[in-house]
Amino acid sequence: MKIDNIExxxxxxxxxxxxxxxxxxxxxxxxFIENGHVDSVGFIKFISEIETKxxxxxxxxxxxxxxxxxxxxxxxxVKKLL
Amino acid sequence: xxxxxxxxxxxxxxxNKLAFISHTKKITFLELKKxxxxxxxxxxxxxxxSQQKVGILSNNSIDYIIVELACAVIDVVVVPISVSMAKxxxxxxxxxxxxxxxxxxxxxxxxxxxxxxxxxxKKNNITTIGxxxxxxxxxxxxxxxxNKIINRIKTKNxxxxxxxxxxxxxxxxxxxxxxxxxxKTKLLRGFSAAELYNINxxxxxxxxxxxxxxxxQRFIHLPIILGCTTVVMENFSVNLWLDLVxxxxxxxxxxxxxxxxxxxxYLKIKDSRLRTLKKLVSCCAELDxxxxxxxxxxxxxxxxxxxxxxxxxxxxxxLNLSKSPSKKNSLGPSIKxxxxxxxxxxxxxxxxxxxxxxxxxxxxxxxxxxFKSDLKNKSTFKEYFKTGDIGYLDNAGMLHLTGREKxxxxxxxxxVFPEDIERVLDSNSIIKKSSVxxxxxxxLGEGIIAFIILRKKKKFNLFEMKKFCVKNLSxxxxxxxxxxxxxxxxxxYGKISKYKLKMKYKNTDLSKNIRATFA
Numbered sequence: 001m002k003i004d005n006i007e008x009x010x011x012x013x014x015x016x017x018x019x020x021x022x023x024x025x026x027x028x029x030x031x032f033i034e035n036g037h038v039d040s041v042g043f044i045k046f047i048s049e050i051e052t053k054x055x056x057x058x059x060x061x062x063x064x065x066x067x068x069x070x071x072x073x074x075x076x077x078v079k080k081l082l
Numbered sequence: 083x084x085x086x087x088x089x090x091x092x093x094x095x096x097x098n099k100l101a102f103i104s105h106t107k108k109i110t111f112l113e114l115k116k117x118x119x120x121x122x123x124x125x126x127x128x129x130x131x132s133q134q135k136v137g138i139l140s141n142n143s144i145d146y147i148i149v150e151l152a153c154a155v156i157d158v159v160v161v162p163i164s165v166s167m168a169k170x171x172x173x174x175x176x177x178x179x180x181x182x183x184x185x186x187x188x189x190x191x192x193x194x195x196x197x198x199x200x201x202x203x204k205k206n207n208i209t210t211i212g213x214x215x216x217x218x219x220x221x222x223x224x225x226x227x228x229n230k231i232i233n234r235i236k237t238k239n240x241x242x243x244x245x246x247x248x249x250x251x252x253x254x255x256x257x258x259x260x261x262x263x264x265x266k267t268k269l270l271r272g273f274s275a276a277e278l279y280n281i282n283x284x285x286x287x288x289x290x291x292x293x294x295x296x297x298x299q300r301f302i303h304l305p306i307i308l309g310c311t312t313v314v315m316e317n318f319s320v321n322l323w324l325d326l327v328x329x330x331x332x333x334x335x336x337x338x339x340x341x342x343x344x345x346x347x348y349l350k351i352k353d354s355r356l357r358t359l360k361k362l363v364s365c366c367a368e369l370d371x372x373x374x375x376x377x378x379x380x381x382x383x384x385x386x387x388x389x390x391x392x393x394x395x396x397x398x399x400x401l402n403l404s405k406s407p408s409k410k411n412s413l414g415p416s417i418k419x420x421x422x423x424x425x426x427x428x429x430x431x432x433x434x435x436x437x438x439x440x441x442x443x444x445x446x447x448x449x450x451x452x453f454k455s456d457l458k459n460k461s462t463f464k465e466y467f468k469t470g471d472i473g474y475l476d477n478a479g480m481l482h483l484t485g486r487e488k489x490x491x492x493x494x495x496x497x498v499f500p501e502d503i504e505r506v507l508d509s510n511s512i513i514k515k516s517s518v519x520x521x522x523x524x525x526l527g528e529g530i531i532a533f534i535i536l537r538k539k540k541k542f543n544l545f546e547m548k549k550f551c552v553k554n555l556s557x558x559x560x561x562x563x564x565x566x567x568x569x570x571x572x573x574x575y576g577k578i579s580k581y582k583l584k585m586k587y588k589n590t591d592l593s594k595n596i597r598a599t600f601a
Contacts, residue, residue: 021105021316
């Protein structure tokens with residue numbers, strides 16, 4: 001799957017949770033954890049949504065990593081696991 | 083006592099003062115009044131009648147506030163619904179509350195469109211928030227429609243006692259528990275908070291809890307009754323909250339205990355980012371002793387309050403931990419207009435101090451009723467509402483919480499009923515029986531473990547189970563771990579012993595990705 005498609009699907013999942021506030025940054029730099037878009041209550045479900053959408057399993061070492069919190073980082077993780 | 087009366091007053095007294103600020107919008111009291119009135123007229127023109135139910139499926143936003151206030155103006159009942167819920171729960175809540183008109187976040191429109199039509203919600207009664215979708219009403223258009231100017235919008239709800247707001251909890255029966263409030267009760271709670279925390283027009287508030295929680299309503303109503311300003315956080319994160327407190331010189335906030343716990347870890351002693359914050363209130367769950375000590379030590383604000391309450395009765399007790407640190411093991415005394423009694427199993431008052439029983443409250447701020455349920459009568463004894471929590475009053479009249487009458491798990495401040503999750507899990511074809519418990523989790527206060535017994539010849543597949551849970555359970559209901567058992571430990575009456583499960587698995591680490599183990 002192309003990077004653009006992965007990004008698009010991640011953004012679709014995020015947008016269902018509410019507006020993406022970009023603060024003049026590129027959407028790929030959007031940090032959905034720092035912006036509270038995905039909070040600690042919603043994190044488990046969000047990761048499960050990503051895993052089931054892309055048919056992957058995110059390992060524990062990446063579960064609370066910094067990389068997982070941005071569109072760019074999560075796209076990278078998904079790409080690696082596909 | 084009506085919201086529209088105070089909206090008119092505040093728009094007249096402070097027309098150019100900012101009422102609400104969010105990341106994307108700012109609105110003065112006069113602009114707010116105009117938009118609210120215009121939307122109210124548009125809704126009337128669209129055929130909405132007094133006391134009809136309007137669902138709002140949205141995150142925290144100024145748009146949400148405008149819709150809620152417009153509904154208040156035309157005596158319509160607001161049903162806030164969380165976008166983070168499972169689709170089937172959203173549909174269930176809409177159906178249960180008889181919603182006939184809905185405002186919804188644009189991204190969920192296509193997912194829900196067919197279901198809404200099945201529920202006989204006409205297309206013209208659907209309005210999107212955030213973005214225009216072709217051939218669907220759009221909130222901004224309704225707000226900006228050129229309506230005839232009216233001097234006053236009249237309704238029959240003269241005292242503000244009609245139903246105005248339905249707060250939905252997941253409920254431990256097959257239907258959601260829907261708690262009905264009048265405008266009068268919500269305003270009284272606002273006035274009570276203003277008096278309790280000495281909030282006035284010069285204060286700046288920050289809303290960091292989800293708008294569908296009853297406590298969040300204070301942040302909508304306090305600006306309307308006092309003329310103060312609320313900064314609306316679309317989403318909550320510790321860093322964002324700290325940045326906004328500094329940027330907007332926030333003076334007052336209420337947060338859920340788990341949010342405060344996370345914030346306290348990040349702060350230094352007398353952290354400069356919180357220089358303007360005079361008062362911070364912890365609510366919705368018990369704050370642990372370690373966090374209380376940290377807050378007292380770090381002096382994060384002038385007055386830090388720990389409270390106890392319930393959606394049905396509002397705030398019950400309040401303790402200023404900064405001024406009375408020696409009372410930190412208690413939840414403080416009852417607030418003005420609230421009386422507490424401790425009841426035994428037969429609903430008799432336990433007058434002896436330090437003896438535990440069910441906490442019951444008589445409150446001026448009590449809810450109206452449960453929608454489609456007579457549970458209020460069952461939960462109320464001689465005007466005292468039984469909270470379902472267990473505790474006692476000490477010699478100084480301070481309330482202490484010792485347990486819960488019912489099995490409730492509090493995940494990040496949200497009450498989760500294990501039965502709701504068990505019912506969903508038991509509907510899965512591979513599961514013979516499930517049992518769900520809550521265990522300590524460092525980010526959320528409590529996390530969820532699901533114990534499962536499989537049907538004969540069925541195999542457990544973690545991926546499929548995650549997919550099933552994403553589809554059928556809300557954010558706060560997701561199990562953090564599955565443990566597959568051959569049999570459940572039983573208690574004295576042959577029922578599953580959750581106590582034994584808790585004791586055996588109390589040290590389970592829930593901080594990692596969802597896992598499954600076979601025991």
